[in-house]
Amino acid sequence: MARLSGSISAVLLYDVAEEIRLDRSRQLLGTGPPERRPDFRRPAPEYVRFEHPPIVYSAGEVRHAGDAPWSATVKLYDYGVMSVAFELPFDCDWNDVTNLATRWIGSSDIERHAKEIARSQVNRIEKALVKPYSDWTMEDYYAIHVRSARGPDDRALTSSELISEYGGRISQIVRGESIPLSESETAEILKEWLSYYPNDLLIVTWMAAFVYDTPEGALPILQLLEYANTQLLELRHYDDLLTKVLGGVYDSLERRRGIVSRWKIAGEAERLNRIRLEVTELTERVDNSIKFLGDMFYTRAYRLAARRIGVTDYRLLVDEKLKTAADLYQSMVEEFHQARTFVLEVMVVAILIIELVFLFRGKS
Numbered sequence: 238m239a240r241l242s243g244s245i246s247a248v249l250l251y252d253v254a255e256e257i258r259l260d261r262s263r264q265l266l267g268t269g270p271p272e273r274r275p276d277f278r279r280p281a282p283e284y285v286r287f288e289h290p291p292i293v294y295s296a297g298e299v300r301h302a303g304d305a306p307w308s309a310t311v312k313l314y315d316y317g318v319m320s321v322a323f324e325l326p327f328d329c330d331w332n333d334v335t336n337l338a339t340r341w342i343g344s345s346d347i348e349r350h351a352k353e354i355a356r357s358q359v360n361r362i363e364k365a366l367v368k369p370y371s372d373w374t375m376e377d378y379y380a381i382h383v384r385s386a387r388g389p390d391d392r393a394l395t396s397s398e399l400i401s402e403y404g405g406r407i408s409q410i411v412r413g414e415s416i417p418l419s420e421s422e423t424a425e426i427l428k429e430w431l432s433y434y435p436n437d438l439l440i441v442t443w444m445a446a447f448v449y450d451t452p453e454g455a456l457p458i459l460q461l462l463e464y465a466n467t468q469l470l471e472l473r474h475y476d477d478l479l480t481k482v483l484g485g486v487y488d489s490l491e492r493r494r495g496i497v498s499r500w501k502i503a504g505e506a507e508r509l510n511r512i513r514l515e516v517t518e519l520t521e522r523v524d525n526s527i528k529f530l531g532d533m534f535y536t537r538a539y540r541l542a543a544r545r546i547g548v549t550d551y552r553l554l555v556d557e558k559l560k561t562a563a564d565l566y567q568s569m570v571e572e573f574h575q576a577r578t579f580v581l582e583v584m585v586v587a588i589l590i591i592e593l594v595f596l597f598r599g600k601s
Contacts, residue, residue, distance in 0.1 A: 239394060239403065242328040243383040245337050247344075248463050249351035252374040252474045253359055254317040255519070256367035259292055262313055265362050268294055289315045296354050299323060301346040309350075311358050316523050317367075318467045319358065321351040331406050334381065335415075342379045342413030342445055351377075374477070376470040378546070379445040380462060381410055382455050396438035399449060400427060411445040429541060433534050441545040458538060465542040471523050472551035475516045479558040482512050486565060506566050513562040520555065 262268075296309035307323040314320070327337060341347060355373075359366070386394045399407065408418050408426040418426075431439040438449035439458060446462055448455045486509055543549050 239389070240328075240330060240385075240387050241334055241383050242326075242385045243381065244324050244326045245334075245341060246322060246324040246380045246382065246459070247341065247347050247351075247377065248320055248322045248379070248466065249348065249355075249375065249377045250318055250320045250463075250466055250470050251352075251355050252317055252370060252470050253319050253355070254366040254369040256317050257313050257315055257319070257362065258365040258367065259289060259313065259315050261365035262292055262362045265365055266292065266294065268292055291315070296321070296358070299350050299354075301341070301344065301350060309354060311354065312463075313362070314467055316467075316471065316519065317370075318470060319355055320463060320467070321354045321358075322463075323347060323351070331403065334383075335406065335410055338379075338381060338410040338413050338445070339415045343377070348377065374470055374474045376466050376473070378462065378466045379413075380448055380459055381445065382448045382450070382452075382459065384450065384452055384455065386449060393436060395435045396430075396432040396449060397435075399438055400430065407440060407447050411440060411442045411447050413445065429545070431534075431538055431541060439538060439541070441542050443546055446542075457535065461535065461539050462542050462546075465539065465546050465548055468523055468543070469546055469548045469551060471519070472548065472555050475520060475555050476551060476558065478512070479516060479555065479562065482509065483558060483561060483565070509562055510566045513559055513566065516555070517559060 292313040294311055296311050298306040299309050300306050301323075305325060307325045310322045310324070312320040312322070325337070325341075327334060329337075359369075363369070386399060388394055388398075394402075404427050405417055405423050408423040409416075411426060412418060412422075426442055427440065429441075436449070437451075437454055438447070440447040441462070448458055450458065
């Protein structure tokens with residue numbers, strides 16, 4: 238059986254605030270100057286980098302359920318996301334890697350330790366948070382990075398050989414299942430994969446990814462997977478926010494029917510539009526936080542990750558609700574103008590009646 242060496246990693250992301258001031262965070266944490274990461278291995282223009290590099294620092298080692306120690310890393314993104322990543326190296330066969338994935342993907346021990354680390358780090362950088370949230374939206378993602386895969390003859394396996402000979406195993410691993418999957422489910426998982434060189438491979442699913450590459454080659458791919466998940470996290474937060482706001486506006490419109498109520502609708506319309514503009518601005522900031530689209534391979538890798546993880550679906554939901562909010566705002570403004578016009582017309586009629594009354598009284 239093939240021998241595999243690499244690591245399994247878990248990344249848990251928390252939307253802790255509207256913004257994290259990175260300069261202030263560095264002062265509070267005592268970290269060094271920012272680094273423009275990831276360093277892409279393949280040919281790419283200079284602007285393929287984070288515009289505002291996240292703060293990255295070690296959180297020591299953690300033992301989940303008394304097992305081997307995992308290294309822990311914390312990242313702070315300027316758009317309010319904190320990630321806690323755990324990594325455990327392995328050097329074993331397919332059975333052992335399958336068991337590792339089954340045991341740790343979606344593990345409650347990992348979630349518990351990550352939440353504890355996140356809360357302790359939020360307390361450290363509390364003064365750097367802009368509009369901190371009391372309830373955090375959370376997203377978790379897992380990656381099985383195989384840096385070396387050798388067959389029974391000790392020859393390095395190619396990406397095509399991994400797909401053809403071990404596709405079922407890979408599908409089982411990224412699903413975290415202890416038993417083999419059906420042929421249709423395996424085909425669904427393996428229908429999209431990427432490979433740049435003969436000896437690298439990327440398979441992405443909604444919960445986990447399989448990355449076959451050298452440590453240097455895997456680094457930017459793993460970073461893109463994490464970045465895509467930060468986007469998903471933010472979009473989920475905005476989707477929830479817009480759902481609540483739109484629901485409140487609909488309820489308010491149902492209750493208000495009179496002229497006076499229509500007159501007061503301007504305030505609600507302004508609040509709705511302000512939230513709509515804030516969400517639009519924040520989504521653009523997340524989208525523009527990394528520049529890598531000049532490199533076609535990483536563009537394809539990102540699009541694959543965004544599609545498989547669910548970023549594209551949530552983007553459509555948020556865009557649709559932003560459009561609904563814009564249409565609703567326009568309708569509310571028009572309703573307010575109609576109410577104001579009606580009130581002004583009533584006032585003009587009232588003034589004319591008063592003038593006519595005084596006119597006829599004077600004649601009498």
